[in-house]
Amino acid sequence: MSRVIWLVLDSLGIGAAPDAADWGDEGADTFGHIAAACAAAPRGPLRLPNLSRLGLPQAHAAAQGRMAEGFADLPLPEGLWGHACERAAGKDTPSGHWETAGVIVSQPFGHFENAANSFPPQLLQALIEEAGLPGVLGNCHASGTEILKRLGEQHLETGCPIVYTSADSVFQIAAHEHRFGLERLYAVCEIARRLLAPFNIARVIARPFVGGSADDFKRTGNRRDYSLPPPAPTLLDAVVENGNEVIAIGKISDIFAARGISRSVHAHGHDALFDATLLAMDDARNGSMIATNFVDFDSVYGHRRDVFGYARALEAFDVRLWRLRRRLRRNDLLVLSADHGCDPTFPGSDHTRECIPVLASGPTIVPRPISRRDSFADIGQSMASHLGLPALAEGHSFLSRISETPA
Incomplete structure (x- = not known):
């Protein structure tokens, strides 16, 4: 087999x-x-x-x-x-x-197309209230490393997680792995996943990071994706x-x-x-x-x-x-x-x-x-x-019944 x-x-x-x-x-x-x-x-x-x-x-x-x-x-x-x-x-x-x-x-996934003020205010307000957050930072299109340098220190000062997106169908949440807490970040992402249901967004991504200043912030391996x-x-x-x-x-x-x-x-x-x-x-x-x-x-x-x-x-x-x-x-x-x-x-x-x-x-x-x-x-x-499975709904096999030895 x-x-x-x-x-x-x-x-x-x-x-x-x-x-x-x-x-x-x-x-x-x-x-x-x-x-x-x-x-x-x-x-x-x-x-x-x-x-x-x-x-x-x-x-x-x-x-x-x-x-x-x-x-x-x-x-x-x-x-x-x-x-x-x-x-x-x-x-x-x-x-x-x-x-x-x-x-x-x-059908294409949903996207947040505005480069600034990317997310609907009612979505962010619901996230803040349900997750018990003091607020959020970011609300824009950004790369993950750039936004940490720009807003990471403010995140440490305020406790507000950083929310951002890109041309992809994503809602990303960055927070300090120790100061904000990894499990708390995951919980916030789960709330966001539920609130995003009407928007058909493909993924909510938890982006934990460590470090004490803009010079040494670094994302960790504890990223987690919450996909549809x-x-x-x-x-x-x-x-x-x-x-x-x-x-x-x-x-x-x-x-x-x-x-x-x-x-x-x-x-x-x-x-x-x-x-x-x-x-x-x-x-x-x-x-x-x-x-x-x-x-x-x-x-x-x-x-x-x-x-x-x-x-x-x-x-x-x-x-x-x-x-x-x-x-x-x-x-x-x-x-x-x-x-x-x-x-x-x-x-x-x-x-x-x-x-x-x-x-x-x-x-x-x-x-x-x-x-x-x-x-x-x-x-x-x-x-x-x-693997000898029944045919899937889509696709055509490129394996030759003649050329390849039967499994």
Whole structure:
């Protein structure tokens, strides 16, 4: 019997999607622009031997019609490689993950579009009253690091949490982990989640931080996402209903509102996420699905427009990938994908509407290109097929009944 290991390289887009202009993202290319910046810098080209063996540069070339700078004369990938375009009405974390798992969001999430005074006064007043707050700070579009420098000290003085949003469908609440209290922050977020029901906001995010002044404020690993639940059953639900286990590592459980999750493992930082994934692979029984989100690509590097930090994180991920591949059992399927783009060279600090890589490999997988997939849901349908599950409502499997050895 088979297992699936699904790794989400959060925000690793591989070039503007066909409809990118509709989202203001024409010309975005997270992977391609990082590769170009590295090739032009003294540090030299991106070094990704393991991701290259799985077909990442080749998938980018198929999506963009050209090989990324610094990559040439590559051998045939050791698995299936291609790219997928999102059908969902969004470019955010929930819609990307849900579509991959077989549920396509047809109506866009709500957004708070005003850059200043972003939230309705009645919403903030209800939050203040129900949570017993002295008030709130922020009420604007902002990046998480910038707003801490600007308002963190005032938060310590007043006890008012910082509320902010972005172009994404989010309501974020930042508060000091010790002075305000972590559990109190979570409780405030739960109240906000309920109050936001009429606005169809995808996520409320708790953003705890530590430090004593603007010079040393730092967000901690105790972030928590309060997502809307998927509007229909996902691949994760199907795995559990079939009597098998879904092991969710990192923020996967939060993204799916804990639905279809057998066991949730919280870890902070890519090394810890990798360690947790390797441990899960040692323990997971046949029929299981392990799903890990590598969030730092997005939150630490993409949104902060740190091109070379993103590059270093990719190279560090690549170094550890070989160890994970060595742990694969005969009938395991390893799938690498993303959920959207977040081009660190692009104007602004928001997600970008991009194609994503689709890389699938395993001991029984015969290498071949799978070309362009017209929905992320093809990934979930393929994982369902590999696990012997009934077909999902959306998507077309790219696994060949002829080429691949039956699980």
